[in-house]
Amino acid sequence: MTQSLKTYMDNRMELINQQLEQFVYALEIPARLQESMLYSIRAGGKRIRPILMLAACEAYGESSHRALAVACAVEMIHTYSLIHDDLPAMDDDDVRRGQLTNHKQFDEATAILAGDGLLTTAFYVIANQDALTDQEKSYLIKELSKASGPEGMVAGQMLDMEGENKRLDIKHLEAIHKRKTGELLRFSAVGGAYIGGATDSQLKEIEVYAGYLGLLFQIQDDILDVIGDEQDLGKPVGSDESNRKSTYPQLLGLEGAIEQKEHYAQKAKEALWKAGVDSTYLEDIIDYISNRNN
Numbered sequence: 001m002t003q004s005l006k007t008y009m010d011n012r013m014e015l016i017n018q019q020l021e022q023f024v025y026a027l028e029i030p031a032r033l034q035e036s037m038l039y040s041i042r043a044g045g046k047r048i049r050p051i052l053m054l055a056a057c058e059a060y061g062e063s064s065h066r067a068l069a070v071a072c073a074v075e076m077i078h079t080y081s082l083i084h085d086d087l088p089a090m091d092d093d094d095v096r097r098g099q100l101t102n103h104k105q106f107d108e109a110t111a112i113l114a115g116d117g118l119l120t121t122a123f124y125v126i127a128n129q130d131a132l133t134d135q136e137k138s139y140l141i142k143e144l145s146k147a148s149g150p151e152g153m154v155a156g157q158m159l160d161m162e163g164e165n166k167r168l169d170i171k172h173l174e175a176i177h178k179r180k181t182g183e184l185l186r187f188s189a190v191g192g193a194y195i196g197g198a199t200d201s202q203l204k205e206i207e208v209y210a211g212y213l214g215l216l217f218q219i220q221d222d223i224l225d226v227i228g229d230e231q232d233l234g235k236p237v238g239s240d241e242s243n244r245k246s247t248y249p250q251l252l253g254l255e256g257a258i259e260q261k262e263h264y265a266q267k268a269k270e271a272l273w274k275a276g277v278d279s280t281y282l283e284d285i286i287d288y289i290s291n292r293n294n
């Protein structure tokens with residue numbers, strides 16, 4: 001990661017963490033539910049979706065403050081999805097973000113409710129944002145519900161479950177990842193650019209850029225599941241193999257997966273140039289996502 005992206009990410013991460021904590025802390029809810037929601041929110045993670053949203057907003061000359069609540073909403077939805085993904089009925093995982101999964105620390109029912117609470121609070125904080133116009137809020141709520149709902153991430157999770165124990169081809173694999181991982185990343189980039197004032201044609205190019213980011217993210221995730229370090233990742237490695245999931249390295253080999261990443265990274269850069277932004281951060285994020293070690 002370049003030094004300037006690292007400084008940028010550290011700085012924005014602090015803003016995001018403070019605001020996220022405040023949003024959850026301000027809720028008047030049962031103490032155990034709040035503790036459980038805060039437990040997963042405070043566990044950290046890379047915060048790549050909210051950082052991408054702020055960077056996309058700033059790339060069009062707007063202050064990141066206008067996008068901050070929406071960026072937190074995206075992270076709440078992502079965190080809910082991980083809590084539910086780890087449940088015994090889904091991946092049945094014990095460790096996430098370097099600590100016990102939510103249902104292991106609390107119990108299954110509390111973890112389900114903590115996820116439900118984060119999902120719904122996400123929409124509440126957008127609807128309550130004075131810094132955004134009604135038209136902006138309506139667009140963002142519609143797009144975020146589409147990206148995270150049954151046509152987006154929820155569909156991706158369903159297809160991912162159905163794909164277990166089957167050898168999928170690359171086309172099928174990418175159709176799953178486009179929804180499961182790609183949709184929230186797409187919303188983060190497009191939503192940020194929208195708040196930043198991008199034109200419709202610029203938004204279309206940002207959407208293409210984000211599509212490649214999603215695929216890059218997933219290829220690297222699959223690679224890390226084979227050659228990553230458990231300590232760096234904060235979650236077990238080898239889970240794709242034990243859950244009998246199709247992955248890029250399995251279908252293309254490790255070398256082939258790396259070549260595919262390079263191809264998509266180039267495509268993402270081309271889309272970014274066409275999107276009329278002069279943002280080194282958005283460009284650096286491509287390399288960060290493809291080469292991250294966690």
Ligand SMILES: CC(C)=CCC/C(C)=C/COP(=O)(O)OP(=O)(O)O
Nearest residue numbers: 081082084085091153154157180181
């Ligand atoms: C509606 C729900 C529950 C959506 C979950 C979406 C999601 C991206 C899960 C993590 O995927 P993964 O299992 O491939 O990643 P990890 O290895 O981090 O568990």
Ligand SMILES: C=C(C)CCOP(=O)(O)OP(=O)(O)O
Nearest residue numbers: 044045046047097181221294
């Ligand atoms: C989409 C996938 C593969 C789940 C993990 O997402 P991240 O790798 O962004 O997880 P955190 O950093 O937020 O923990």
